[in-house]
Amino acid sequence: MLEVRGISISFGGLKAVEDVSLLLKEGTIASLIGPNGAGKSTLFALVSGFLKPLRGSARFLGKDITGLPPHEICRRGMVRTFQIVQPFAAQTVRENVAVGAHLHHRNRREALARAEAVATRVGLAGQLDKLASSLTIAGRKRLELARALAAEPRLLLLDEVLAGLNPQEINEMLPVIRAIRDSGITVLMIEHVMQAVMSLSEYTWVLNYGSLIAQGTPAEISNNPQVIEAYLGRGTAERLRREAAGA
């Protein structure tokens, strides 16, 4: 579905993403994890056209999309959300979601009706006529998700849709994301909430300092010494292993 090959970008001397390759299979929920500043969001920006890669390429649904503008990539069926939610604050929830629905529906009434249906799917039914600026953080995350869904994507890139939510809100969101996958949309998510990564995703890539350091199922990843060191510091994996052996 999505094939990234040797993609790289630097900002000044900083190699934000360095030679990253990954192959995402259709119909799965996959995740991208890594410490802060590892380059996860930058990788999203590269794939979705918000940044142009220095080297490397991205293919989506068998076609090269490297360097295409964001709106063109969106039209081809890859829609992203933003880590820092960016609602159209002066507009209602319904109007916000309708902007996404307009991608495939010219008619205003039709788009508004679709918006209502999609908003209901993510649990925003009661807040359709509220201004986006009046929503709570959890509400805005749902709105971000609803807008992207309304654009009827084949692949959904979710950038930390669970960050900033309390445990109960996270538990409410998990089935929503699972339902999205079950409706035939492939999901690639950046996530810090490990509980979500473990329970949702079927495959995981780990980024650190702009490079891929590991990939595999979440269970494999959580035992990978390199990953443990990336998160907890050099030598930790060794110490944990010794402690486990000694105990």
Added chain:
Amino acid sequence: MKELLALMGFGIVMAAVPLFVSSGFALNIIIMTLYAALLGQAWNILAGFGGQFSFGHAVFFGTGAYVAAVLQVRFGWNAWAALPAAVALGAAVGALVGALSFRYGLRGSYFALVTLAFAEVFRILSNTFEFTGAGVGMMIPLTESAADFQFASRAGFLYVILAFTLIACLVTWWLKHSRYGAWLQAIRDNEESAAALGVNVFRVKLGAIMISGALMAAGGVFYTQYFHYIDPHIAYGPGVSVEALLGPIVGGMGTLFGPLLGAAALHLLGELTRSLMGDAPGVSLMTYGLVLVLMVTFLPRGIIGLFSGRAAPAKPEEARRA
């Protein structure tokens, strides 16, 4: 639908005015108010709906005014024939300004400065070339015949400017109820999000500045026909640019009726200060300035914000922060 009915009612009432009012003074006030409403609506489409604040809308107005004058005086065109040409050129100048500034991602105050610079460049050009009458300006021949877009009575002018203003309002109504308008407002509130949802930001903004430019140019043609005279300062000076933005800011940006309300309120105020203070130069400008400061401070959503819970958008800075 309610809005369309209200617009129709407004049109009928305005069209009936000459039946009951014959005073040239009163008709002139109404004409100038409608004219300000047209300029305001043109600016509102780009700024209120698209979030692109222009400080040089005179560049489109002046182009319309000069195209009408030049085609008539130098080429002997009929004024009605010059009207579509002027409107098309207004849109073309819009495309030029838009292509240059949007291509390079100019936003906010940078865009405002660039539009101001464009208006100044055009003012200097029209001040230089003999072709446009240079500093002396251009006078169009007086014929007072409806076939030449000149009318013996003010009622004729009132009907024309009313028609222009209603067209501008219909365009605005369409923005509120169409996909294009939804995209434009999405760009106003957040360009990145709009792009992520498949909106071609550059093309939508370009369309908005062309529509806005075309309507401003129609205002310019009307000015030329009504006053028979145009010079670089009138056409491209900052006065028109300010007039275009004052009405919508006072009335309510990003709304259908805000520019109409704002134009009416400002003209009432202008007449009031004139009758109270006499014709002391600058007094009406000072009151306009004061009103603008007060509005932005205490009523950022304009007069319309007093009546409706929402309608007018928050200022773009607020929207971004939220």
